[in-house]
Structures are given as structure tokens and as C-alpha cells.
Amino acid sequence: MIYLNAFLFSGIVCLIGQLILDNTKLTPGHITTIFVVLGSFLDIFNIYDKFILWAGGGALVPITSFGHLLIHGGLQTAGDIGYMGLVTGMFNLTASGITAAIVFSFVLSFIFKPKD
Amino acid sequence: MDKNKYKELVSRKTPKENVLYNAMIAFFVGGIMGMIGQFLIDIYTFFFHISTSEAAVFMIITLIFLGCLLTCLGFFDKWVHFARCGLIVPITGFAHSMMSAALEYRKEGLVTGIGANMLKLAGTVIIYGVLSAYIFGTLRLLMLGA
Amino acid sequence: MTFRYNNVYINEVSTVTGPYEAKGPLSKYFDKSYDDLYFGMNTWEQAESKLIEESVDILLTKIKRTKFDIDLLISGDLLNQIVASNYASSSLGMPYFGIYSACATSVEGLIIGANMIEAKQIKNCICSTSSHNNAAEKQFRYPTEYGGPKPKTATFTSTGGASAYLDSKKAGVRIESATVGITTDIGFKDVYHMGAAMAPAAASTIYRHLRDTKREPGYYDLIITGDLGVIGKEILKEYIKTEYGVKLKNYDDAACMIYDLKKQPVYSGASGPACAPLVTYSYILKKMKNGELDRVLLVATGALMSQTTVNTKLSIPSIAHAISLEAIE
Numbered sequence: 001m002i003y004l005n006a007f008l009f010s011g012i013v014c015l016i017g018q019l020i021l022d023n024t025k026l027t028p029g030h031i032t033t034i035f036v037v038l039g040s041f042l043d044i045f046n047i048y049d050k051f052i053l054w055a056g057g058g059a060l061v062p063i064t065s066f067g068h069l070l071i072h073g074g075l076q077t078a079g080d081i082g083y084m085g086l087v088t089g090m091f092n093l094t095a096s097g098i099t100a101a102i103v104f105s106f107v108l109s110f111i112f113k114p115k116d
Numbered sequence: 117m118d119k120n121k122y123k124e125l126v127s128r129k130t131p132k133e134n135v136l137y138n139a140m141i142a143f144f145v146g147g148i149m150g151m152i153g154q155f156l157i158d159i160y161t162f163f164f165h166i167s168t169s170e171a172a173v174f175m176i177i178t179l180i181f182l183g184c185l186l187t188c189l190g191f192f193d194k195w196v197h198f199a200r201c202g203l204i205v206p207i208t209g210f211a212h213s214m215m216s217a218a219l220e221y222r223k224e225g226l227v228t229g230i231g232a233n234m235l236k237l238a239g240t241v242i243i244y245g246v247l248s249a250y251i252f253g254t255l256r257l258l259m260l261g262a
Numbered sequence: 263m264t265f266r267y268n269n270v271y272i273n274e275v276s277t278v279t280g281p282y283e284a285k286g287p288l289s290k291y292f293d294k295s296y297d298d299l300y301f302g303m304n305t306w307e308q309a310e311s312k313l314i315e316e317s318v319d320i321l322l323t324k325i326k327r328t329k330f331d332i333d334l335l336i337s338g339d340l341l342n343q344i345v346a347s348n349y350a351s352s353s354l355g356m357p358y359f360g361i362y363s364a365c366a367t368s369v370e371g372l373i374i375g376a377n378m379i380e381a382k383q384i385k386n387c388i389c390s391t392s393s394h395n396n397a398a399e400k401q402f403r404y405p406t407e408y409g410g411p412k413p414k415t416a417t418f419t420s421t422g423g424a425s426a427y428l429d430s431k432k433a434g435v436r437i438e439s440a441t442v443g444i445t446t447d448i449g450f451k452d453v454y455h456m457g458a459a460m461a462p463a464a465a466s467t468i469y470r471h472l473r474d475t476k477r478e479p480g481y482y483d484l485i486i487t488g489d490l491g492v493i494g495k496e497i498l499k500e501y502i503k504t505e506y507g508v509k510l511k512n513y514d515d516a517a518c519m520i521y522d523l524k525k526q527p528v529y530s531g532a533s534g535p536a537c538a539p540l541v542t543y544s545y546i547l548k549k550m551k552n553g554e555l556d557r558v559l560l561v562a563t564g565a566l567m568s569q570t571t572v573n574t575k576l577s578i579p580s581i582a583h584a585i586s587l588e589a590i591e
Contacts, residue, residue: 003151010150010206011143017201018142021411022135025452028204028410033240035205037248044256057153060172061179061206062146063241070249071256078257086253090246093173097207098242100177101214104184105234109218112188114407116299116396117462117505119449125504126450126458129496131414187407196409203409213408220405223305237408 006058009051013062032063039067043075069093138200145202153179153206176207183211188219213237263442264474270376272426272587273434275543276321278313280395280421282528283540286521291544292422293320299396299421306406307345310394313423313536314339314350318388321425332356333384336375338367339392340419340535342401346392356388364564365460365489366443367391368424368539369583373440375428376585385429392423393534402453402569415455417491417533420520424539432590435550438557440585441471445566447579453565453572456533457494457517460563463580464490465502468561471584472508480511482586483555486546488538488562489517491531516541538562550589558587 017031026034039062042048048068051059059065070090077089091098117125153175160171186192192212196203203209214234221233235242277292284295294316303309314337322328335354337347338361351358363370371389378384396406398419404410428437446463453459464487472479479485490498495515502508516538517531542560549555563582572578 003154006150006154007147008150010153011147014146014149014201014205015139015143017205018139019135021201022133022138028201028209029237029240031201032204032209033244036241036245040245040248040252044252044259055150055154057155057157057172057175058147058150060157060175061150061153063205063207063210065176066207066210066241067245067248070245071253074249074253075256078253083254083257086250086257090249090253094245096173097176097180097210100180101184101211101238102234104181104211105214105218106230108184108188108215109222109230112219113222114216114219114396114405115190116193116406117448117501122448122450122462122501125500126455126497129493129500130455130458131493133413190407193407193409197411200411204411216405216407219407220400237404 002056005055009055009058010061013064035062035064036067039064040071041067043068043071066094066097141198142200142202145199146205149202149206149208179207180211183208184215187212187215210238210241264439264471265373265377265380266439267376267380267437269430270379270437271429271432271434271590272437272547273429273431274321274324274427275547276317276324276425277540277544278317278320278423279540282395282418282526283420283422283520285526288520288541288545291548292540299394306394306397306400307341308349310339310341310346310392310397311349313392313394313421314346314390314425315353317423317425318350318354318390321388321427325427329355332386332388334359334375334378334387335390336361336371336387337390338362338371338535340364340398340401346394347390350390363581363583364566365533365535365537366562366564366581366583367535369440369560369562369585372426372428372437372585373442373583376437376440379428379430387428388425389428390423390425391535391539393419393421393536395419395421398534412529413454414529415452415457415493416529417456417489417517417531418521418528419534420532420537420540422536422540424536424543426539426543434590435547436588436590438586438588439475441467441474441583443467443581443583445579445581447577449577451575451577453567453578456489456565457491457530458497459565459578460580460582461490461494461498461501463582464498464561464563465505465508467582467584468502468559469506469508471559471586479508482557482559483512484546485510485513485559485561486542487515488560489531489533490515490563491517491533492523493530519545550587553589556589560585560587
């Protein structure tokens with residue numbers, strides 16, 4: 001059941017992105033930015049947490065989850081130490097993704113070169 | 117001929133994009149990516165006996181690695197071009213943008229090339245993610261406390 | 263501004279291409295083709311420079327001359343600061359003018375060279391241009407391995423180097439007249455629709471050329487635009503009729519000819535400064551020497567924006583230069 005939910009959630013988010021891409025002059029860069037902001041917005045009232053419970057991996061795969069993880073990490077630490085926690089804790093949950101992307105990109109770029 | 121009349125002429129001669137077809141492909145591929153994400157989480161919790169949230173972290177790292185590796189192998193750009201938002205919106209799109217920039221600018225030096233340009237496409241995601249998380253987080257804390 | 267020439271000829275030409283052009287319908291007309299995009303060089307920019315260098319070397323071999331026999335090299339390309347031409351000129355060692363009008367560069371070079379030969383300031387010159395798909399993608403759009411989707415109106419930058427040897431010796435084809443373009447800006451902003459951005463410039467130049475030479479479109483066996491693409495071609499046909507009352511006859515577009523539009527993933531056709539000369543020097547000139555075409559008007563079109571002006575929401579100005587070629591009896 002969760003697999004169907006994962007499929008639907010992730011699919012619908014991508015579908016919305018595609019509709020925006022085809023009907024406006026916005027670029028892929030704009031669309032990923034909009035979705036990050038959206039993911040962070042949806043966590044003001046913990047809505048995105050509910051999406052994750054419902055769709056599991058399907059809600060974690062789209063870039064919206066990045067926005068969610070940023071605000072979630074900030075709010076979690078703010079809960080512990082007060083308002084400054086929002087600032088100090090923001091990268092807690094996203095550090096793994098950013099670190100992985102930087103390390104992998106850097107190392108692999110020395111092994112491969114662009115072809116096309 | 118004025119600007120608007122010309123735009124009207126251009127749009128008459130311009131074929132429409134296959135909006136429905138593109139949307140269906142994006143939906144389908146995006147959905148599959150969601151299922152793959154869930155599948156990885158299940159595998160990691162089962163084989164490594166870790167919690168779901170830890171498995172989620174590994175799942176994201178795995179997808180980022182796959183996005184980077186497939187970009188290096190040279191064919192991922194064709195897949196992304198076909199699937200469009202189906203592969204751009206998932207975390208693979210983020211990895212793909214960083215990897216392709218790193219590949220391209222590596223030859224221009226460690227600092228001036230890859231250092232300055234790796235986040236060329238992905239930078240907006242991080243910047244606006246942080247900005248929005250800060251603004252919305254502050255709003256939330258003001259409204260509902262911690 | 264239309265010039266007439268009495269004594270200028272394109273004696274010989276050379277064309278070097280990348281793999282996509284080699285898989286297209288005109289492949290057998292090119293002098294040399296590569297099957298990858300590096301050509302043994304380290305970066306895309308160096309590869310593009312090699313295209314110019316090599317096409318000039320092939321040309322010199324064909325006319326049995328050395329670099330010391332050439333009075334002037336006129337070259338341009340799409341890269342920032344036209345470095346492909348600059349570095350090629352450094353290896354080639356001839357007096358050098360670097361020029362730029364985006365995809366209209368080839369004809370701009372021919373006009374400048376022809377004028378100097380007609381005025382007897384120089385005996386001969388070589389006019390070159392180049393473009394490279396990956397170098398252009400990296401500079402204008404995205405890193406080459408990024409699969410950003412493109413609309414159907416997008417064009418595919420051609421990869422190639424093309425050179426022409428101009429002299430007052432009667433051989434090859436004759437340069438009969440030429441019209442210099444006026445930069446046109448109709449307020450168009452979509453960089454993925456270059457054909458639409460450049461069609462008004464092509465229309466303006468074709469109209470002024472026909473008016474200055476007092477000719478009808480049917481005077482020419484072929485009017486060929488540089489790189490408007492499939493959609494831009496249709497836009498031009500209607501625009502030039504509505505705006506200038508010119509009904510184009512025997513009209514085609516080089517961007518539609520260099521690739522197999524059905525089989526190759528090239529959207530609405532080719533682009534790049536090399537597109538117009540690759541098609542003209544290889545295929546069209548051969549037809550002129552065979553007697554199949556007598557009078558050809560080549561109208562190369564260029565979009566004169568930069569990435570910065572696009573980001574600051576300025577519209578795209580464009581220009582078209584025209585040159586009239588005539589077969590020799």
C-alpha cells in the first residue's frame with residue numbers, strides 16, 4: 001500500500017513540475033527552487049510530516065523533502081535551545097545529502113569527463 | 117510590424133509542446149522514483165537493522181550517488197531529457213546538476229573551475245531552501261511557539 | 263548599404279565537421295569529419311580552435327599555398343572574446359582580423375574580405391568561422407552533461423570549421439554583390455526560439471538587397487538563410503510578405519539541410535556560425551560548379567545577445583548579412 005502512495009505522491013509532484021515547465025517560461029532551476037520553498041512551507045504546520053507518514057520514500061525522494069528537512073532540523077533544535085536553534089540546526093538533517101553530493105561530484109569528476 | 121503582432125505570428129507558426137505526453141511521462145517516471153526510494157528504505161531497514169529515519173538518510177545518499185554516477189557514464193542526460201521533471205524534481209536532479217557542472221569545469225582548475233562552478237545549477241536550491249526555511253521557521257515559532 | 267564587385271571570387275573552400283554533421287545528409291560533401299567532439303584536444307574551446315586551424319590548413323593544401331602567401335585572415339566564432347579564432351590565428355601566423363556577428367559571422371567576413379580585394383588593398387584573403395556544440399552549450403546554456411529539456415523550437419549548434427579563399431583570380435564562384443545588415447530588434451525575448459528572433463533581420467536585409475539591386479526574388483536560383491530552422495523558415499516567409507511585400511521564391515534554409523531532421527535529435531534544425539558556410543561551401547558551391555545553380559543569395563543571420571542581457575530581461579537584437587554568388591561560365 002505504501003508503495004502505491006509513494007508512487008502517487010512522487011508522481012504527482014513531478015507532474016505538477018512538468019506542467020509548470022511546459023506552460024510557463026520557467027526553467028528546471030526555477031522549478032526545483034519553487035519545490036524546495038514549497039516543501040519548507042508545508043512544514044510550517046507539520047503537513048509535510050504527514051505526507052512522509054503516508055507516502056514514505058515517495059515524499060522523501062522529490063526535492064521538496066530538502067526544504068522539509070531544512071525547516072524540520074531548524075525547528076527541532078529550536079525546540080531544544082530556543083530561537084537560535086532555528087539557525088544552528090538547519091543543516092542537521094540535510095548535511096548528509098549536501099556532503100554526499102559534494103564529495104561524490106568532486107571525486108567522480110576526476111575519474112570521468114564529459115562526452116556527449 | 118509591432119512587437120505583439122509579431123508574437124502572434126510566431127505563436128501561430130510554432131508547434132505546441134506535447135503537454136499531455138510530457139506530463140504523463142513525468143508522472144510515471146516520478147512515481148517510479150518514489151517507489152524506488154521506498155524500496156531502498158525497506159531494504160536498508162531490513163538488512164542493516166536501522167530505524168526508518170536513518171534508512172531515509174542512506175536512501176537519499178544512494179540516490180545522489182546513482183545520479184552522479186549515471187551522469188558520469190554519459191547517458192543520464194538523455195534519460196533526464198526524456199523524463200524531464202520525472203528525473204529533475206527527485207533528488208537525482210540535484211545530484212545530476214552538481215555532477216554535470218563538476219565534470220564540465222574540472223579542467224578550469226580546482227578553485228577557479230570546479231570550486232567556483234560546482235554549485236552553478238544547484239546553488240539556487242540551497243540558497244532558497246535556507247532562506248525559506250528561515251522565514252517560514254521564524255513564522256512558525258512566532259505563531260505557535262517551539 | 264549594398265556593394266557591387268567586379269573582380270572578387272571564392273576560388274576554393276574547405277569544411278571540417280563533427281560527428282552529427284557527418285551523420286547528416288551532406289556528409290559526403292565535407293572535406294573531413296570527426297567522430298567525437300574533442301578532436302584529440304583537452305577542452306571544448308581548444309577543439310573548436312582546432313576546427314578553424316584545420317580547415318585553413320586543408321584550404322592551403324587545396325590551393326597549394328603557404329601561410330606566407332596569404333595577405334589576411336578574417337575569422338570569428340561564438341566563443342567569448344572569439345578565442346577559437348584568436349588561438350587559431352596564433353598558430354596560423356597570418357595578419358588577422360577577428361570579427362563577430364554570431365551566426366552571421368561567415369558572411370560578414372566574406373563582405374569585408376571582398377571589399378578589400380575589390381579596392382585592391384589586398385591580393386587575397388581567407389575567411390573562416392567555426393562553432394562547436396558543446397562549447398556553445400557550456401557558454402550559453404548548461405554544462406554539456408546536463409540533460410535540461412528543450413522546447414521544439416530550440417536549435418542544435420552545429421560543430422564545424424569552414425574557410426574560403428578569396429582572390430581576384432577568376433576561378434570557383436564569383437562574389438557579385440553584398441548587402442550589410444542593420445541590427446533589428448523587434449522585442450523578442452525567447453532564447454530557445456532563435457529562428458523567430460532572427461527572421462525580422464533576414465527579412466530586412468533581403469528586402470534592402472533586392473531593392474538596392476532592383477531585382478525580384480526569382481532572379482536567384484536559391485535564396486538560402488543561415489540558420490532560421492524549420493519554424494523560423496515559415497515565420498520568415500510570412501513576415502517578409504506582410505512587412506515588405508516580398509514573396510520568396512526558391513527559398514531554403516541551411517539549418518534544415520545539414521541534419522536529417524527526422525532521425526537526428528536536433529529539434530528544429532542547426533545553428534551556429536558554421537552552419538551557413540558548412541552547407542554553402544560544401545553542397546551549394548558544388549551545385550554551382552556543376553551548373554545546377556547559377557545565382558545564389560546567402561543570407562546569414564545572427565542573434566546578438568549574451569547570457570547577461572538575457573538574464574537582465576533585455577530582448578534579442580539580430581542582424582543578417584547577405585552575399586550574392588554567381589557561377590562562372
